Amino acid sequence: MTRFNLTLALSSLCLIGAAAPAFAHAHLTSSVPAAGSRVAAPPTELELKFSEGLNLAFTGVSVKGPGKTAVTTGKASLGAGNDTTLTVPVSDTLAAGTYTIDWHALSTDGHKTHGTYMFTVK
Numbered sequence: 001m002t003r004f005n006l007t008l009a010l011s012s013l014c015l016i017g018a019a020a021p022a023f024a025h026a027h028l029t030s031s032v033p034a035a036g037s038r039v040a041a042p043p044t045e046l047e048l049k050f051s052e053g054l055n056l057a058f059t060g061v062s063v064k065g066p067g068k069t070a071v072t073t074g075k076a077s078l079g080a081g082n083d084t085t086l087t088v089p090v091s092d093t094l095a096a097g098t099y100t101i102d103w104h105a106l107s108t109d110g111h112k113t114h115g116t117y118m119f120t121v122k
């Protein structure tokens with residue numbers, strides 16, 4: 001197989017993977033606070049659970065608060081013996097309002113995914 005054909009074959013595999021979400025990409029399965037939830041207490045950390053193991057170096061979140069102000073977050077980490085759960089400390093005390101979390105992930109199978117969810121602090 002020539003180098004070009006190999007590249008073509010690998011890209012096709014990736015496309016097939018992209019068309020079938022069940023094919024081992026890291027998708028967000030749940031979070032704390034949950035997507036769309038309204039919480040009374042401002043969270044001091046965010047927890048994101050994914051369907052696949054994560055590569056921490058290329059996985060993270062950016063958080064925006066009311067008026068699109070950036071929220072300061074600490075160093076993200078994976079759960080002990082559990083590379084599918086990402087925990088992100090929140091350094092700021094979150095005032096009442098709606099927060100948007102933009103996440104990006106690289107799964108251990110080498111595929112990138114990203115998404116957005118929101119929650120509201122009452």
Ligand SMILES: [Cu+2]
Nearest residue numbers: 024025109111
């Ligand atoms: Cu994948």
